[in-house]
Structures are given as C-alpha cells and as structure tokens.
Amino acid sequence: MTTTDQDFYEVVRRRRTVRSLQDRPIEQETLHRVLEAGVRAPTHNHMREWHFVFLKDHDKRQAVLESEGAFSRAPDRKFLDESLSKITNPYHREIYSYSVPLQERMLLTAPETLIVCFRMEKPLSEWERLFELNNFASAWLVVENVLLAMAAEGLYGVTMVPFRTSRVKRLLGIPDDCEIATFIPLGYPKKEPSIRQIKMNLEEGIHIDEW
Ligand SMILES: Cc1cc2nc3c(=O)[nH]c(=O)nc-3n(C[C@H](O)[C@H](O)[C@H](O)COP(=O)(O)O)c2cc1C
Incomplete structure (x- = not known):
C-alpha cells in the first residue's frame, strides 16, 4: 500500500461527528472540492440528480429550525427533558440530551449549513419497494463522500435529518419532486x-455462505 492509499484509511478513521465548531469561515474552493468529491459517488440511474443548498441567512436558518415537525427542539431544558422522557433506551436518552441543544446551535451558527437534496421519481407516500429507495441510497453515498472529503480538509459537522421536510422545502423553494437527504452544519472543529x-465487532457481523 502506498502512503496515498494509507491516507484514505486515515481519513476514514478521522471522520467523526463533531458538534462544536469555530467561527472560522470556509474558503469557497475548499467547499467546491468537498462537493466535487460528493458528486463522484455511485448512482443507480447514471443521472446524478443531486442539488446542494447552502443555507447562509440567519433568519432563514431560524425559520427552518422552527418549522413545525422538522427537528427535535430544545427551547429550554424542561421542554427537552419532557420530550426525552418518552425514550426508553437510556443510552439514546443520554446522547439526545447532549446532542439536541448542540445540533440546534450548530444549525444557527455553523460557518456553513449544507443541505443535500436528491430528485425522486415519485412522492415518498407512494414508495412501496426497496428498489424505489435507490435515489435515496445514492444521495447518502454522496453524503458519505462529502463527510470524508470534509475530514480530509479538516472540516467536521453533523448530519441532521429532518423528521418532516414539507414545510422546510416550501420555505427554501425546494421543488416538489426533490427531497432532502440531510442538513450538514459544518466548519472547523472547536x-x-x-x-x-x-x-x-466486525467478526460477529461477517457470515460466509449463510448467516
Ligand atoms: C442517517 C443519519 C442521521 C443522523 N441524524 C443525526 C441527527 O439528527 N442529529 C445528530 O446530532 N446526529 C445525527 N447523526 C449523527 C450520528 O449521531 C453519529 O453519526 C453517530 O453518533 C456516530 O458517531 P460518529 O459519526 O462520530 O461515528 C446522524 C447520522 C446518520 C448516519
């Protein structure tokens, strides 16, 4: 393996979710390189029907955050604790308790918030077979390339998937036949x-010939 090959594994190892970012702006060329890596992802239909929205305006970010049903909210500790009390898994309760307030702040203050969008062949409500998720699957390969390229550039962030997207799409003028894969607030880590x-445990997950 050459040093360049080893670099790839190092980048994969370095990629992590980071929820605390510096104010430092990101150069346009850096963002462009990251998206160039994103659109090299494989795609099931050769069409590469992906769009990227950079959400820069503070008021729009606030409006997105406040869109009903879009994201978990933590307007105050009591509200958050009440919402989290419905979660039975204690590990999940603990990480949400930590991450929801941070992800909310990141959406508002990250140097960049990227929204990865993909075209859908038909509305979500009409999806019936796994095969119909191929556009969605391809979009997530873009997301992973983006996250790895970000790590290679020293950039980190968090993938935030809205629970519901209809209001957010309307707010941002995203066409009906496109869907949001995820929001990624990103920047240099604090x-x-x-x-x-x-x-x-990889060994437990590997099966030869049958499970
Ligand atoms: C499909 C998907 C959705 C996610 N949604 C959220 C989210 O809404 N909020 C959040 O803080 N993290 C979100 N994450 C990040 C995960 O919490 C994170 O990847 C996980 O804790 C593992 O940590 P790591 O990325 O550092 O390996 C999401 C990750 C994926 C792959």
Whole structure:
C-alpha cells in the first residue's frame, strides 16, 4: 500500500461527528472540492440528480429550525427533558440530551449549513419497494463522500435529518419532486467529539455462505 492509499484509511478513521465548531469561515474552493468529491459517488440511474443548498441567512436558518415537525427542539431544558422522557433506551436518552441543544446551535451558527437534496421519481407516500429507495441510497453515498472529503480538509459537522421536510422545502423553494437527504452544519472543529464511537465487532457481523 502506498502512503496515498494509507491516507484514505486515515481519513476514514478521522471522520467523526463533531458538534462544536469555530467561527472560522470556509474558503469557497475548499467547499467546491468537498462537493466535487460528493458528486463522484455511485448512482443507480447514471443521472446524478443531486442539488446542494447552502443555507447562509440567519433568519432563514431560524425559520427552518422552527418549522413545525422538522427537528427535535430544545427551547429550554424542561421542554427537552419532557420530550426525552418518552425514550426508553437510556443510552439514546443520554446522547439526545447532549446532542439536541448542540445540533440546534450548530444549525444557527455553523460557518456553513449544507443541505443535500436528491430528485425522486415519485412522492415518498407512494414508495412501496426497496428498489424505489435507490435515489435515496445514492444521495447518502454522496453524503458519505462529502463527510470524508470534509475530514480530509479538516472540516467536521453533523448530519441532521429532518423528521418532516414539507414545510422546510416550501420555505427554501425546494421543488416538489426533490427531497432532502440531510442538513450538514459544518466548519472547523472547536474540540474533539466527546461521544465515544461504539465499536462494532466486525467478526460477529461477517457470515460466509449463510448467516
Ligand atoms: C442517517 C443519519 C442521521 C443522523 N441524524 C443525526 C441527527 O439528527 N442529529 C445528530 O446530532 N446526529 C445525527 N447523526 C449523527 C450520528 O449521531 C453519529 O453519526 C453517530 O453518533 C456516530 O458517531 P460518529 O459519526 O462520530 O461515528 C446522524 C447520522 C446518520 C448516519
């Protein structure tokens, strides 16, 4: 393996979700390189029907955050604790308790907030077979390329998937036949990620010939 090949594995290892960012702006050329890597992702229909919205305006960011049903909210600690009390898994309760207020702040203050969009062949409500998720799957390959390219550039962030997108789409003029894969507030990190990455036991997940 050459040093360049090893660099790839190092970037994969470095990619993490970071929820605390510096104010430092990101150069236009850097963002362009990141998106260039994104659109090299494989796509099931050769069409590469992806769009990227940079959400820069503070009032629009606020309006997106406040769009009913879009994101988990933490307007105050009591509200958050009440919402989280419905979650039964204690690990999930703990990480949401930590991450929801941070992700809210990131959406509003990150140097850049990128929205990755993809074209859909038919409305979400009409999806019936796994095959019909191919556009969605391809969009997430774009997202992973973007996250890896960001790590290679020293940039980090968080993928935030809205629960519901209809109001957000209307607010941002995203056409009906397009869907949002995720929001990615991004920037240069302030500190290392504080949530431990749970390691998967790879050996337990590998099966030969049958499960
Ligand atoms: C499909 C998807 C949706 C996610 N949604 C959120 C989210 O809404 N808010 C958030 O803070 N993190 C979100 N994340 C980030 C995960 O919490 C994070 O990837 C996970 O904790 C593992 O940490 P790591 O990325 O540092 O390995 C999402 C990740 C994925 C892949």
